[in-house]
Each structure stands twice: as C-alpha cells, then as structure tokens.
Amino acid sequence: MSIGPVQLIVLGFNHPNFHGEIIAELERLRQSDTVRVIDALAVYKDADGEVEVEHLSNLTQEEAVELGSKVGALIGLGIDGEEGLIAGAERGAEAAIDGVAVLDDPRAWDVLGDIPNDSAAALLLIEHHWAVPLRDAIARAGGFRLSDGFISPLDLVGIGLLAAEEAKVLHDLETAAAANYN
Structure with missing residues (x-):
C-alpha cells in the first residue's frame, strides 16, 4: 500500500465542547481526497494525570480493521490495553529485524507528557493525499525533508x-x- 506524507497533529482542549464541527471538516477533506484520517484519539487527562482514551475516526469499518490503532502505537499508548501494547511492540520489533529504524530515540516527542493534567487532547494522524505528487517529485530530484512546522x-x-x-x-x-x- 502506497501512503502519502503523514502528520500527527495534537490539539489541546481545556474543556472540550465538541459539536461535530471538527469531524465534519475532516470528512469534507476526506471526500475531496485532500486528506485521510488514518487514526484519531481523544485523550482525557484527569487532575491526577490518569489518562482515558477514546478512539475517534471517520474511517470505514474495513479501513479501521486494516489500520488498527496507529496513533497508540506511534506514541507508545496501548489503546487495546496490554494486548495492544504487546502487538505494537511486536510490529516494531519486526520492523527493526527488517532493518527499519524504529522510534527508539530517548529525545522523542512525549505526546502524553505534553498534555496538561485536567485537560484533553485530540490526536489526529493524517495522510496528506494532496502532497503525494509533490513528495514524489522532490524524491525524484534527490530531495528530502529536513524539517517542517x-x-x-x-x-x-x-x-x-x-x-x-x-x-x-x-x-x-x-x-x-x-x-x-x-
């Protein structure tokens, strides 16, 4: 499966007041084939720092089964409890055996640590379909991403x-x- 450039966007909320507007906009972008939401999580952190996670998505059931909980695996959060954490670790180990560098940098982004206690965050893993031809043209020209923001x-x-x-x-x-x- 070929995949376009992927971005993890972390949005903070003091007191979430969702009315479906964000999901509707993501759906509009999906329908125009601009982006695809690979995975989305709502993370609630209580005053003591305990984390509660809710899976959000506009994926079809078939896409959700195929992709699994990618955000949880990416940030080291066992979304399916211990079984999900073990499955993510196994996939990472398999990638390492295949010579793929995995996320083992001690300076890696601590997404969960960045979420303050008594607040919430939406974590959106988005594939940018619009950027595929640009990314491919850059690669053919010998270019590569140094940074973004x-x-x-x-x-x-x-x-x-x-x-x-x-x-x-x-x-x-x-x-x-x-x-x-x-």
Missing part, C-alpha cells in the same frame, strides 16, 4: 503575507483556548 500568523506579518490586524485576529483565534491551557 506550522507558521504563526504573527510571523507572516513580518514577511508581508498578512496585515497586522488580520494576523492578530487569526493568532487570537488560534491561541484563545491555549491561554488557559495548563
């Missing part, structure tokens, strides 16, 4: 892509909930 609207003012007023509105929209995020 989202740019703050405020940084776009300095290079002339946004007016200061528009950037402030977007920045405030992006960070309003984060102001109270532990």
Whole structure:
C-alpha cells in the first residue's frame, strides 16, 4: 500500500465542547481526497494525570480493521490495553529485524507528557493525499525533508503575507483556548 506524507497533529482542549464541527471538516477533506484520517484519539487527562482514551475516526469499518490503532502505537499508548501494547511492540520489533529504524530515540516527542493534567487532547494522524505528487517529485530530484512546522500568523506579518490586524485576529483565534491551557 502506497501512503502519502503523514502528520500527527495534537490539539489541546481545556474543556472540550465538541459539536461535530471538527469531524465534519475532516470528512469534507476526506471526500475531496485532500486528506485521510488514518487514526484519531481523544485523550482525557484527569487532575491526577490518569489518562482515558477514546478512539475517534471517520474511517470505514474495513479501513479501521486494516489500520488498527496507529496513533497508540506511534506514541507508545496501548489503546487495546496490554494486548495492544504487546502487538505494537511486536510490529516494531519486526520492523527493526527488517532493518527499519524504529522510534527508539530517548529525545522523542512525549505526546502524553505534553498534555496538561485536567485537560484533553485530540490526536489526529493524517495522510496528506494532496502532497503525494509533490513528495514524489522532490524524491525524484534527490530531495528530502529536513524539517517542517506550522507558521504563526504573527510571523507572516513580518514577511508581508498578512496585515497586522488580520494576523492578530487569526493568532487570537488560534491561541484563545491555549491561554488557559495548563
């Protein structure tokens, strides 16, 4: 199975107030073949740091069975309890035997540790279908990814892509909930 570039997006929520708007937008993007949600988890962390996980997805039942809990495996979370953790470890060991570098970097991103107590996060593992031809063209030209990241609207003012007023509105929209995020 060929797969496009994949990104893990972690979104924080102080007090989730979901009305289906996020899932609806992800579904719209899927229908336009822009992205595919490979896996999605809602992680709730109570005041004592205990984690509760709920699997979210707009995958068909067939896709969900094929892909399993990829976010859980990626971040080291046994979504299916001990059996899921063991299955993920076995798949990682098989990849290592096949010569594939697995996630063993001690400086790796600690997604669960980044979620403050008494809050929630949505973890979205997204495949960018739109980027497949670009990625392939870059590879054919001998190129490779060095880094990536989202740019703050405020940084776009300095290079002339946004007016200061528009950037402030977007920045405030992006960070309003984060102001109270532990």
